[in-house]
Amino acid sequence: MVKEKLVDAGLKATHQRIVILDMIICSKNHPSAEAIFDALKDHYPSLSLATVYSTLETFVNNKLINKVLVKDGAMRYDAHTDSHNHIYCTNTNEIIDFEDHELQQLITDFFLKKNIENLDIKDITLHIQGEKINKRKQIKIN
């Protein structure tokens, strides 16, 4: 439950935080601050965009969410905090999660073999950039 996640992270479970975190978790789209604000403002008219920004910063600092790398436009956020990969659709502007245990293992094994001096690796992510062939359809991986 969202409220418990906040409390577990040592944060006050305010109404705004609950609603924002819930929205990110439910969203499959890696929303931007604006997108979150837009999605919530009708239901919570007193919510302010500045609160959304600062709440997102708080969540990132407390490892409830992660920032997603972007080439331009607004920063986007991801409630999926374990290591995984992203597919960037250049024609739809979607950022889609892509998890594959075999691939993760392949990469982990590769870096275990390598001898890397003076770097403490925290995370490795694969960024797959491409175009949806049919913008309306989903991407399917078998």
Next chain:
Amino acid sequence: MVKEKLVDAGLKATHQRIVILDMIICSKNHPSAEAIFDALKDHYPSLSLATVYSTLETFVNNKLINKVLVKDGAMRYDAHTDSHNHIYCTNTNEIIDFEDHELQQLITDFFLKKNIENLDIKDITLHIQGEKINKRKQIKIN
């Protein structure tokens, strides 16, 4: 030679473009527009920051350079246009190129085996995030 690269790309070889492209190619640091401007303004006082920005856009559109994904702060640029990986140092804010043929092959092979529907993959990049243990020393990979 830089001038030829510009002409080959179908661009007029203006003084500003030559100097900017040369700076990015020589820089090992994936500079931002500001960093480029700061590095050049003493030698070329008439250069304007807006020109740097628009020149960078032109270069990206003509595939002379690439944008580098960033979590925050200003966009950064890379003159290294073939597919390669980046190491992000969270404590020094450096972005370091990392090329490894074996790794590239591993990943390429993996995606060849996979059956991905409705996505036309344009590029795959690995983003390695970590901290330099000794900020002054280089990262060495053997």
Next chain:
DNA sequence: CTATTTGCAAATAATTTGCAGCTGG
């Protein structure tokens, strides 16, 4: 020459900040 490019200053977009009032525990 003349189509492009550049420089400037002003505009916009994304994000942050300061501070007074509100609220969860």
Next chain:
DNA sequence: CCAGCTGCAAATTATTTGCAAATAG
């Protein structure tokens, strides 16, 4: 109650734009 949060408006940062002057080919 009261430390920490929120909302607002104003500030800051990164980037873009409009237009007149400069320039490469």
